[in-house]
Amino acid sequence: MENEKQPSKTNNDALHFPKAENPFRLSDLRRAPVENWAAGIPAVKAAFADLMEEKTLIRGTRALFKMNQVDGFDCPSCAWPDPDDERSPLGEYCENGAKALAEEATSKRVTPDFFAEHSVYALSKLTDYEIGKMGRLTDPVYLPPGGTHYQRISWEDAFHKIGTHLNALASPNEAAFYTSGRTSNEASFMYQLFAREFGTNNMPDCSNMCHETSGTALRPTIGIGKGTVKLEDFYDTDVIVIMGQNPGTNAPRMMSALERAKRNGAQIIAINPLPEAGLMGFHNPQEIRGIIGGGVKLADKYLPVKINGDMALLKALELLLLQLEEQHPGSVLDHRFIEEKTTGYEAFVEALRTADYTLTTLAEQCGVEVDDLKAAAAMLAFKKRIIFCWGMGLTQQPNGVAMIREILNILLLKGSIGIKGGGVCPVRGHSNVQGNRTMLIDEKPTDAQLDRLQEFFGFNPPRKQGYDVVRTIKAMHAGDIKVMLSMGGNFLSATPDTNYTAAAMRKLDLLVCVSTKLNRGHLIHGKESLILPTYGRSDKDIVGGQLQIVTTENSMGVVQYSKGMLDPVSDNLLNETQIVCRMAMSTLGERSVVDWKTYHGSYDAVRDAIEQCIPGFSNFNIRVREKGGFYLPNAARDEQRFAGHLGGRAPFTLTQLPDNTLQEDEYVMATTRTHDQFNTTIYGLDDRYRGIKNERRVVFMNAQDIAKAGLKEGDKVDLFNYDDGIERIAPLFVVVSYPIPQRCTVTYFPETNVLVSVNNVVEESNMPASKYVKIKIRKHDARMLKDV
Known part of the structure; x- marks a missing residue:
């Protein structure tokens, strides 16, 4: 547990507070022609350029030809389905899928020695792009109370610490279990089982931010x-x-x-x-x-x-x-x-x-x-x-x-x-975000779903609705959530109201992140924090001497298996299911009625349990090994049978037009991603199709709006939001003229998530409304950067 290079407690970095946002600096924007078509040879070049940058050309190229193939592994990027019939022998992947694989297959490593040399504060001064390029995590690490550097910790000590914190809570509802869309069906099912046997439905997940x-x-x-x-x-x-x-x-x-x-x-x-x-x-x-x-x-x-x-x-x-x-x-x-x-x-x-x-x-x-x-x-x-x-x-x-x-x-x-x-x-985003919800990663499960768990496992799951992402952030801020476990993802950069969320996360007694790579969510931490490294989708997952398969569900309800083929980056990794089972065993101990040890050693056993608890998974272990997997039942698609409470009929809905009134100096902002990005992972600084090179801090505006505001293309501006009577500021952006409707603007996330109020949510679904943010734009004031 002791760090080989224990940092001094008097390190000057201890006097600094890591910033929650990307550094406020520009990267020398260059404009290029806006494209009117996508893909082609430029996409192929870009894909292989990333493999070369990650120093994994041979290893990565070999893996590319197995990605999304019938006997290969599922792309760690988006959830678009693979063809049911023949798949391209040249490769069933796209440019962004190749970039995702390059980062997973990289030869770069983030070791305990790396953390000994780089303080949390020093790392926080890097951009998300720079942080993400550090490489794959190799060992579990721990940040103690008041610590400035993450340090090596054994798996046994890490699980003991998690169990100790969870068991010290006054109520199971003081914990939250977050899930990202890259988590396999098997790990997701065991994760929700752990949360529910522990006693909570606090299961915020990335669906709460994309397709809830x-x-x-x-x-x-x-x-x-x-x-x-x-x-x-x-x-x-x-x-x-x-x-x-x-x-x-x-x-x-x-x-x-x-x-x-x-x-x-x-x-x-x-x-x-x-x-x-x-x-x-x-x-x-x-x-x-x-x-x-x-x-x-x-x-x-x-x-x-x-x-x-x-x-x-x-x-x-x-x-x-x-x-x-x-x-x-x-x-x-x-x-x-x-x-x-x-x-x-x-x-x-x-x-x-x-x-x-x-x-x-x-x-x-x-x-x-x-x-x-x-x-x-x-x-x-x-x-x-x-x-x-x-x-x-x-x-x-x-x-x-x-x-x-x-x-x-x-x-x-x-x-x-x-x-x-x-x-x-x-069109779903992350590769298994739909599968997560099918596996009962849901803060508001139905009684029927919970009844099945109770009947099969023999414990009574909690029936009270849990917290989604927005409610989790508010509960952390109020001190009602004291421990958060994050199964993948970058919670801080994916969520709205960056500084509010960061302040909430800093109040946690313990933050646990299961990750493959370093991200900003590891640097805005709780009073104690753990980073637990795990396999990527392309890695060989060997348990008991046998190469394992995991399963995912794509956007169209197909469940298929995924089998990694790359040697793992470290001998000190555990797969996600094993991590969940070990956390559960350390926390629940003798009071558990679940056979965690069996599930720890057998994905097939996990799938047998899924078959018993979730409709549509009969003969799961057999059918998923058939070519292309299988479709889950879909009565609306297959039988034209719709809402059950209306006898299978679908109701027409009466809706209202929104009031989109703006003040004279207001604009509507929508956040979006660049072409060199997937969710919060930044592959590069170019947005090729929109003609943006070497910059992310840009605001796309209509040419007439630019002129009316007394601005010109290339001007530096600051962006403001005033929801809830609070001034939120995103400083130092460059104006880019673009064919966009008047009074509409577009910026990239996560750089402008700081402007999205935690209370600006979608009616009914309670998702952050990041595509509708009222902002004001003013010429840049250098005093905004005085604290940087």
Whole structure:
């Protein structure tokens, strides 16, 4: 447990307080042409450049050809599904997947000696990009009370410390168990089992920040909080509508599906404030025509909606569809479907027709010309096979739940859900975020789910609803959460209101992070902190001399296995399931009724338990080893059976238009990621498709807004938010002129998470509304940096 190079307690760094935000410094912005297509040879070059930077070209390239293959390992990046049929022999991966693998397969190491040489304060002065490039963690380390450096600790001592802290709590509800979307099904199931046998449903997870809104909107309407399409539906559809999502960066492999859809005759409507390259065109680097040809034009119609103008746009489309139905009775709406499969149609139509808005006012509110709205409605009018896709551009709006239900209203009018080539497709982010929720990582489980756990394991799980992410932050701040365990992820940088969240985390008695790499969430710590290193998805996971498999669930409900093939970076790693089981054994001891020791040594035993506790997993160990895995049941998709409380019918939903009034000097800001980034992991400083090189501290603005504010492109500015009567400041950003609707701005996260109030949340889902933040922009005042 003793550090080989024990730092002095009088180290000057002890006088400094690590900053929660990225350093306020610029990196010399260079502009390049904005792209109107994605992928192609530049994507291939970028992918292999990262392998070279991480000094893992041979090792990493060998792994690339096994990533997303039937007998390989699942990409640690996004959750886009793999083809059910044949997979590309050249590689089933995209540029960002290759970058994720490069960081996982890196030859760089973060050892206890590294921590002895670098204080927490010194590391905090680095950017997230610099911190992430340090390499893979090799050994468990511990930060003692008042300590300035993490130091080596044995696994046994680490688990003992966790158990001691948890058992000292006055109530199990003083602990929180956070989960990121990279955690396997097996580890997620055991993690929630540990939390519930310990006695709490405090299980915040990354769904609370990305697609909780989707599940909240979908479950009461169609009876399931997931999408209703398969990948093959994209190949045989008439229209694909993409809203608030950028495939070229967020799910690049989706573009192959869009390309195939286009070649099969589908049309695509793209709805987004920014004209993203991945919405406009695609050069497939695995085909000759994608390399030397013109590629494929994707969007047949691009609608440049204002931020949070989506509801007005959807209502405009509904008005137009009703008008077209009057002109062509029985040809636009599916009245048989409406009569047999829905409820509330008459009330919905009446509300739409008697509302105090017109097509003209709706066009003004959404920022899209009437003629363009009419053209989009015409594309939908006489088609039935329609897929709506969306991302966090919708789910992180304050009225995101209502907007998704409005999408469902359109699909219900058309009878376009539960059919081949039609339905809803929330495009999930992290590779197993959907699987986490299926594995009962959920702060509000149903009684039926808890009853199954109780029947199989023999303990009575807690029934009180637990804390989600936002409630966890507030509870930590109030001193009601004293211990937090984080299974992967970077809680600090992923969450809103950075300084408020940091202050909350500093109040923890103990913070435990299970991680593969160093991140800023390890530097804003509790009074004591542990970092426990684990395997990456590509690493060989050998238990009892046998190479193990783990499982994941993709965006379309397919459960498949993943088998690593790289030698681990250290002999002192444990897999996530073993870490959970060891924490449980150290904490619960003799009072536990769960056979943690068996699950510690056998993933198959874990899957047998999952089979008994979660519907849809019959013969789990057998079916998951079949080629391509298996689909989970989906009554909305497979049977057109929707909300159970309405006899299997789907209700039309009555919604309201939002009030998007701004003060004269206010703008709406949406946070987004660069193309050189996945969630909070920063791969580089370029945003190639948007023409941004070597910088992240930029604010995209409309050219007319720039001129009206007395600014010019390249000016340095400070950004302010005043929600809750609190001044929040993000200093030192560079103005970039971009084709974005007026009064709308876009910035990158996590640099501007500091501006997102912890109280600015989505109605019903309680997610941070990071895509709708009211800000003010002022010329940079150098005094803002006086404390840096």
